[in-house]
Amino acid sequence: MTEDTRAGFVAVVGAPNAGKSTLVNRLVGYKVSIVTRKVQTTRTRIRGVCMHGNTQIVFVDTPGIFEPKHRLDRAMVHAAWEGAGDADLVVLMVDASRKKVDADTRRIIEGLQKSRRKVILVLNKIDATQREALLPFAADLAESGIAEETFMISAENGDGCEDLLAYLAERMPKGPYLYPPDEVTDLPLRLLAAEITREEVFNRLHQELPYAATVETEQWVEKEDGSAVVNQVIFVQREGQKKIMLGKNGAMIKAIGAAARRQMQEIFDKRIHLFVFVKVRENWIDDPERYRDWGLDPDA
Ligand SMILES: Nc1nc2c(ncn2[C@@H]2O[C@H](COP(=O)(O)OP(=O)(O)OP(=O)(O)O)[C@@H](O)[C@H]2O)c(=O)[nH]1
Numbered sequence: 001m002t003e004d005t006r007a008g009f010v011a012v013v014g015a016p017n018a019g020k021s022t023l024v025n026r027l028v029g030y031k032v033s034i035v036t037r038k039v040q041t042t043r044t045r046i047r048g049v050c051m052h053g054n055t056q057i058v059f060v061d062t063p064g065i066f067e068p069k070h071r072l073d074r075a076m077v078h079a080a081w082e083g084a085g086d087a088d089l090v091v092l093m094v095d096a097s098r099k100k101v102d103a104d105t106r107r108i109i110e111g112l113q114k115s116r117r118k119v120i121l122v123l124n125k126i127d128a129t130q131r132e133a134l135l136p137f138a139a140d141l142a143e144s145g146i147a148e149e150t151f152m153i154s155a156e157n158g159d160g161c162e163d164l165l166a167y168l169a170e171r172m173p174k175g176p177y178l179y180p181p182d183e184v185t186d187l188p189l190r191l192l193a194a195e196i197t198r199e200e201v202f203n204r205l206h207q208e209l210p211y212a213a214t215v216e217t218e219q220w221v222e223k224e225d226g227s228a229v230v231n232q233v234i235f236v237q238r239e240g241q242k243k244i245m246l247g248k249n250g251a252m253i254k255a256i257g258a259a260a261r262r263q264m265q266e267i268f269d270k271r272i273h274l275f276v277f278v279k280v281r282e283n284w285i286d287d288p289e290r291y292r293d294w295g296l297d298p299d300a
Pocket residue numbers: 014015016017018019020021022023034035036037038039040041042062063064065124125126127128153154155156157
């Protein structure tokens with residue numbers, strides 16, 4: 001019954017590491033985005049679809065908004081603002097466990113003030129925040145005048161998340177569902193599989209190398225027995241990086257592949273035969289072809 005349903009988009013913006021992916025994953029109840037301790041890892045605008053009673057909320061999990069350096073970074077920032085512009089509601093997430101409001105958040109607030117966009121302010125990580133520190137922090141943000149409502153939550157342990165969800169649901173416009181209600185994500189399986197492998201690259205390799213690597217799923221073949229064969233390539237920029245990615249006697253790539261396969265089996269709930277290759281492709285970071293795969297606009 002369409003008259004009784006509501007549906008809309010919620011953009012989640014915030015500085016890198018504010019906890020955007022953690023929140024979206026919690027509300028959607030399905031792993032759609034990648035959580036890592038390293039910053040600036042979310043490259044794709046991934047939507048999670050959340051059902052709350054008769055309301056459907058489509059979350060746009062935007063990339064962290066930061067100072068663009070490469071073309072790729074600029075495309076990401078552009079995608080982040082676009083996501084906010086299209087949305088019915090914008091949630092600004094702030095890491096409240098910091099001593100003061102960080103520079104990235106200030107920059108986002110300036111952008112929002114310019115566009116006269118009101119937001120739902122979400123102070124996150126209250127589990128790791130001193131109570132006395134929270135009020136002055138909130139007051140500082142209130143001064144910016146951009147918040148129409150403020151919530152204090154822990155995306156990690158779920159505190160306050162129900163209230164936030166109920167509030168967002170109430171504010172969604174009336175209308176038919178935008179996605180079939182049982183569809184939790186529109187992220188293609190291939191892209192999600194690539195993100196899973198990329199997360200394992202991040203977990204195992206340190207410093208700059210993960211940022212110099214990208215993963216593509218070249219083939220996804222469903223077998224009759226219900227399993228899937230997945231072929232992926234990790235692209236790096238130089239021969240030296242390829243050596244590190246492969247490891248001694250291929251030990252590193254084997255470990256990455258084995259961990260990624262386990263993750264995929266859990267998430268896709270099926271047997272996965274995963275084959276991961278490493279190839280050198282110089283300058284992939286400035287190659288416009290790459291942005292298209294991520295749904296980003298190369299001309300941004
Ligand atoms: N203590 C605590 N940690 C949290 C909470 N929410 C997220 N984190 C942690 O903060 C880090 C960053 O979380 P993400 O969800 O990846 O942050 P993000 O905003 O999506 O980051 P980008 O993708 O880089 O923009 C992770 O280590 C999370 O485990 C919270 O409520 N409490």
